[in-house]
Amino acid sequence: MEPITDPKNLVRRGYDQISYAYRGDSLPRDRGYFRWLEELTPLLQPGDAVLDLGCGCGVPAAEELAPRFAVTGVDISPVQIERARGLVPQATFICADMAGVAFPPQSFAAIVSFYALIHLPVAEHGPLLARCFQWLQPGGLLMAIVGHSAWTGSEDDWRGAPMYWSHADEGTYLRWLGEIGFDVQWTRFIPEGDGGHTLVLAQRAR
Numbered sequence: 001m002e003p004i005t006d007p008k009n010l011v012r013r014g015y016d017q018i019s020y021a022y023r024g025d026s027l028p029r030d031r032g033y034f035r036w037l038e039e040l041t042p043l044l045q046p047g048d049a050v051l052d053l054g055c056g057c058g059v060p061a062a063e064e065l066a067p068r069f070a071v072t073g074v075d076i077s078p079v080q081i082e083r084a085r086g087l088v089p090q091a092t093f094i095c096a097d098m099a100g101v102a103f104p105p106q107s108f109a110a111i112v113s114f115y116a117l118i119h120l121p122v123a124e125h126g127p128l129l130a131r132c133f134q135w136l137q138p139g140g141l142l143m144a145i146v147g148h149s150a151w152t153g154s155e156d157d158w159r160g161a162p163m164y165w166s167h168a169d170e171g172t173y174l175r176w177l178g179e180i181g182f183d184v185q186w187t188r189f190i191p192e193g194d195g196g197h198t199l200v201l202a203q204r205a206r
């Protein structure tokens, strides 16, 4: 594979191509997402505003949250966003780079981001987490999959398209979150193949 000069374009084109290969229109309820969201939703009030960064086709997180909360999903892939609008009509979807999107301060009671931050060049992770802090209301919650160990790289054929990933290690995320002002509630190792990721729940102090 040639050196990657425009990783975001590669990721956008990749998910446009593999949207259906990555995720069908529904997902079995034994997948971890549902248990993670069951830990988050009791901490929210009905109708709360929730942001899903890198929402994909809206399944499962936006779809699961939209009946009870005011969900906004952001994704860089036009195909993913078009599917999300069809699959989860109650939610609002924005096709944008999560590192460039803007919201007024204190817009959301919670932000979720599953397996998406890890596609963003790692130099942009800390600044994005700082923006998430600003977008959260006091007491607001961030639940995100972040890197467990540091790695930046790509594959020529990941589920049918070239793909790029970039992330720091768990300790670095915990340091960044602390420096930004988040209180980390817990972290959990989420295995995948030979490796895995870290799921973190962090709170903006009240």
Ligand SMILES: C[S@@+](CC[C@H](N)C(=O)[O-])C[C@H]1O[C@@H](n2cnc3c(N)ncnc32)[C@H](O)[C@@H]1O
Pocket (backbone or CB within 6 Å): 008, 011, 012, 015, 023, 053, 054, 055, 056, 057, 059, 060, 074, 075, 076, 077, 080, 096, 097, 098, 099, 113, 114, 115, 116, 117, 119, 120
């Ligand atoms: C592995 S999928 C995960 C989708 C969904 N969160 C899930 O867990 O099923 C990663 C998603 O992040 C999106 N994504 C990657 N980089 C992004 C960026 N810079 N801004 C917004 N979305 C991005 C991709 O288009 C893709 O839909």
